[in-house]
Amino acid sequence: xxxxxxxxxxxxxxxxxxxxxxxxxxxxxxxxxxxxxxxxxxxxxxxxxxxxxxxxxxxxxxxxxxxxxxxxxxxxxxxxxxxxxxxxxxxxxxxxxxxxxxxxxxxxxxxxxxxxxxxxxxxxxxxxxxxxxxxxxxxxxxxxxxxxxxxxxxxxxxxxxxxxx
Amino acid sequence: xxxxxxxxxxxxxxxxxxxxxxxxxxxxxxxxxxxxxxxxxxxxxxxxxxxxxxxxxxxxxxxxxxxxxxxxxxxxxxxxxxxxxxxxxxxxxxxxxxxxxxxxxxxxxxxxxxxxxxxxxxxxxxxxxxxxxxxxxxxxxxxxxxxxxxxxxxxxxxxxxxxxxxxxxxxxxxxxxxxxxxxxxxxxxxxxxxxxxxxxxxxxxxxxxxxxxxxxxxxxxxxxxxxxxxxxxxxxxxxxxxxxxxxxxxxxxxxxxxxxxxxxxxxxxxxxxxxxxxxxxxxxxxxxxxxxxxxxxxxxxxxxxxxxxxxxxxxxxxxxxxxxxxxxxxxxxxxxxxxxxxxxxxxxxxxxxxxxxxxxxxxxxxxxxxxxxxxxxxxxxxxxxxxxxxxxxxxxxxxxxxxxxxxxxxxxxxxxxxxxxxxxxxxxxxxxxxxxxxxxxxxxxxxxxxxxxxxxxxxxxxxxxxxxxxxxxxxxxxxxxxxxxxxxxxxxxxxxxxxxxxxxxxxxxxxxxxxx
Ligand code: SF4
Numbered sequence: 001x002x003x004x005x006x007x008x009x010x011x012x013x014x015x016x017x018x019x020x021x022x023x024x025x026x027x028x029x030x031x032x033x034x035x036x037x038x039x040x041x042x043x044x045x046x047x048x049x050x051x052x053x054x055x056x057x058x059x060x061x062x063x064x065x066x067x068x069x070x071x072x073x074x075x076x077x078x079x080x081x082x083x084x085x086x087x088x089x090x091x092x093x094x095x096x097x098x099x100x101x102x103x104x105x106x107x108x109x110x111x112x113x114x115x116x117x118x119x120x121x122x123x124x125x126x127x128x129x130x131x132x133x134x135x136x137x138x139x140x141x142x143x144x145x146x147x148x149x150x151x152x153x154x155x156x157x158x159x160x161x162x163x164x165x
Numbered sequence: 166x167x168x169x170x171x172x173x174x175x176x177x178x179x180x181x182x183x184x185x186x187x188x189x190x191x192x193x194x195x196x197x198x199x200x201x202x203x204x205x206x207x208x209x210x211x212x213x214x215x216x217x218x219x220x221x222x223x224x225x226x227x228x229x230x231x232x233x234x235x236x237x238x239x240x241x242x243x244x245x246x247x248x249x250x251x252x253x254x255x256x257x258x259x260x261x262x263x264x265x266x267x268x269x270x271x272x273x274x275x276x277x278x279x280x281x282x283x284x285x286x287x288x289x290x291x292x293x294x295x296x297x298x299x300x301x302x303x304x305x306x307x308x309x310x311x312x313x314x315x316x317x318x319x320x321x322x323x324x325x326x327x328x329x330x331x332x333x334x335x336x337x338x339x340x341x342x343x344x345x346x347x348x349x350x351x352x353x354x355x356x357x358x359x360x361x362x363x364x365x366x367x368x369x370x371x372x373x374x375x376x377x378x379x380x381x382x383x384x385x386x387x388x389x390x391x392x393x394x395x396x397x398x399x400x401x402x403x404x405x406x407x408x409x410x411x412x413x414x415x416x417x418x419x420x421x422x423x424x425x426x427x428x429x430x431x432x433x434x435x436x437x438x439x440x441x442x443x444x445x446x447x448x449x450x451x452x453x454x455x456x457x458x459x460x461x462x463x464x465x466x467x468x469x470x471x472x473x474x475x476x477x478x479x480x481x482x483x484x485x486x487x488x489x490x491x492x493x494x495x496x497x498x499x500x501x502x503x504x505x506x507x508x509x510x511x512x513x514x515x516x517x518x519x520x521x522x523x524x525x526x527x528x529x530x531x532x533x534x535x536x537x538x539x540x541x542x543x544x545x546x547x548x549x550x551x552x553x554x555x556x557x558x559x560x561x562x563x564x565x566x567x568x569x570x571x572x573x574x575x576x577x578x579x580x581x582x583x584x585x586x587x588x589x590x591x592x593x594x595x596x597x598x599x600x601x602x603x604x605x606x607x608x609x610x611x612x613x614x615x616x617x618x619x620x621x622x623x624x625x626x627x628x629x630x631x632x633x634x635x636x637x638x639x640x641x642x643x644x645x646x647x648x649x650x651x652x653x654x655x656x657x658x659x660x661x662x663x664x665x666x667x668x669x670x671x672x673x674x675x676x677x678x679x680x681x
Contacts, residue, residue: 003507004444010503014451041337045362047677049387049468054337055431056457059450073335089290090361091340093311094332120381125297125304126290126365134309145387147467 021161029160035068040078045088050112057148075101086121185236210258212643288312339676350661362680386678391424392621394473396628399617401475413477422586425622439667440517477603518572522668536624542570548620644678
C-alpha cells in the first residue's frame with residue numbers, strides 16, 4: 001500500500017487543462033448534452049489504430065470525465081455514437097442495430113479517415129465506405145488516426161461548445 | 166541440403182536473399198507427406214494462402230510457408246480448376262484449419278479431408294458461389310446483411326447455457342463474436358466467430374505500386390504498423406534486389422522496439438485494470454502517453470505509421486533527439502522497475518492472474534504457439550534471436566521466456582521484454598551508423614516474389630508478395646493472430662466467465678490483422 005501511494009505521488013497530476021470553450025449559440029446540439037455525454041464506440045472494421053487513440057483519450061492526461069464525458073458499455077446509455085473504420089459489409093448491420101438501440105436525442109461522430117471517406121480501404125468489395133453511407137453523421141473527425149486532442153475537441157463541439165484554439 | 170527436413174524437397178532452390186528461404190513446387194500427393202516430415206522435425210506452419218493463376222498457368226496455386234531449423238521452406242502446389250480441391254494440412258498443423266476455410270471463402274478451392282467446411286471469413290457480404298480473390302470476381306450482388314445461421318455446435322445438456330458476446334463488445338475494442346457454453350460460472354466451451362473486420366485487403370493490394378502498398382501494409386493492424394511496414398518493405402526490397410542503407414536498418418529496429426514498448430505498456434495497464442487494479446491502468450497509461458508523445462516529437466507519428474518505406478525510413482534523428490531519447494528511456498526504466506515490484510507483490514492481482522488462462526508448454530508446442538504467448542508457455546522462439554536480421558545480428562537480443570503459460574507468465578514476459586527493448590533502444594541510439602536513412606528504389610521493372618518476416622510485438626508478422634512491372638500482383642500478409650486465436654478457445658476452459666476479459670487481454674490478439 002505504501003509503495004502504491006508513493007508511485008501515485010511520484011506520478012502526481014498529469015491531467016491537462018482542457019481546451020478553452022464557450023457555449024456555441026449556433027450549435028444544433030440539445031442543451032442536455034452540455035458537459036454530459038455518454039459515448040458508445042463501435043469499431044466498424046477499423047485497423048485498430050483509431051481504438052488506440054480512443055483508449056488514450058480515456059487516460060489520465062485528458063481528464064475525459066472532468067469534461068462530463070464517459071464511454072458507456074451499452075448503447076442504451078449513450079448520447080453519442082462514435083464509429084471508426086470503413087464500415088465493413090460484415091459490420092454494417094450490427095452498427096445499425098447499435099444506433100437504433102440508442103435513445104433520442106442522439107448524435108453520430110465518424111472517427112478517422114476511414115470513417116470519413118473509406119480511407120485506404122475505399123473501393124474494396126468488402127466495405128461499404130464512409131459511415132455517412134450507413135448512418136446520419138453529425139461530425140467527422142479526420143486523421144489517421146486522429147489524436148486524443150482532436151477527439152476531445154470533436155466531443156466538445158458535439159456537446160454544444162465552441163472550441164477556441 | 167543443410168537439413169534432413171529438406172531431404173524430401175530435392176529440387177527446392179535457395180533464394181538469393183539474406184533470409185534463408187528454400188522455394189519449390191510440390192505434387193498434391195507430396196504435400197501432406199512433406200508437411201508431416203517438417204512437423205516431425207519440429208517445424209511450424211508460418212503462413213498459408215492461395216493465388217488465382219488461371220490466366221498464367223491454367224491453375225490455382227496453394228502456397229504454404231513452413232519454418233524449419235534452418236529457415237523458411239516456401240512451397241506451392243498446383244490445383245486443377247476443374248476439381249478445385251487439394252489435400253488438407255489440418256491433421257498435421259492444427260492452425261491450418263481456419264486458413265483453409267478462409268481460402269475457400271476467398272478463392273473457392275476446397276481442402277479435402279477436414280471435418281469443418283463452414284465459412285470462416287465470409288458472412289453474407291458476397292454470395293457463397295463467388296470468390297473475391299478470383300480475377301473474374303464480378304463484385305456485384307454484394308450485401309450488408311447480418312451473419313445469420315452460422316452453425317455453432319449446440320449445447321448437449323439442459324444444464325448448460327450459452328452466452329453470445331459481440332460482434333460489438335462493451336469496451337473500446339475490435340469486433341468479433343464469442344460463443345460461450347457455461348455451467349454456472351465455469352466455461353466449458355468457447356467458440357470464436359470472426360470476419361467482421363474483413364476489408365478485402367488482399368485484393369486491395371492488387372495493382373498498387375510500392376508506395377501505395379506501404380501505406381496499406383501499415384494499416385493492416387494499426388497496433389503493429391511498424392512490423393507490417395517493415396516486413397512489407399523487406400519483401401519489396403527482395404523483389405527489387407535492393408540494398409537498404411545501414412542507418413535505415415537501425416532506425417527500423419528502433420521503431421520496432423518502440424512499437425513493442427508502447428503495446429506492452431498498454432497491455433500491462435489493461436490487464437491490471439481487468440483484474441480490478443485501476444492503479445495499474447492509470448500508471449501505465451500515463452507512461453504510454455508520454456511515450457507516444459515522444460514518438461510524435463522525434464519520429465513524426467504517435468504510432469510510427471508510414472515511417473518505414475521500401476528503401477529506408479521517412480525520418481531521421483538529430484544528435485539532440487538521440488540525447489533526449491536516451492534520457493526518456495532511462496526514466497521509463499526506473500518507473501517500470503517500481504511498477505513491476507508493486508504488481509509482483511500485489512495479492513489481489515496475483516489471485517486473478519496466477520494459474521488463470523493456462524496453456525501448457527506441451528499444448529503450446531502442439532499448436533505452434535509463438536510470440537509473447539508462445540514464450541510465456543516455454544516456446545523459446547524469437548526471430549530476433551534465431552534469424553536476426555540486420556541490425557539484430559549485432560545486438561544479441563536476450564529472449565524472454567516463462568514456463569507457466571498463465572496470465573501471470575504473459576505479464577512476466579512483457580515486463581522482461583520492456584527492459585530488453587529499452588536496452589536495445591540504448592544500444593541502437595549509441596551505435597547508430599551515419600549515412601542516409603533512405604535510398605529511393607527504382608521499382609519500374611520490379612518483378613518476382615519476395616518474403617518479409619519480422620518479430621512484431623505480438624509475434625512474427627509474415628509478408629509474401631508477387632510483383633510485375635513494378636506493381637503488386639498478389640500478396641499475403643499473415644498475422645500471428647491466425648495461429649494464436651484458436652489457442653484462446655483452449656486457454657479459457659475451466660476458468661470462469663469473469664476471467665475471460667483478463668485472459669483475452671493477456672493475449673491481446675488482432676482482429677483486423679486476422680480478418681484482413
Ligand atoms: S483512420 Fe487510420 S488509424 Fe483509423 S482505422 Fe483508418 S487506417 Fe486505421
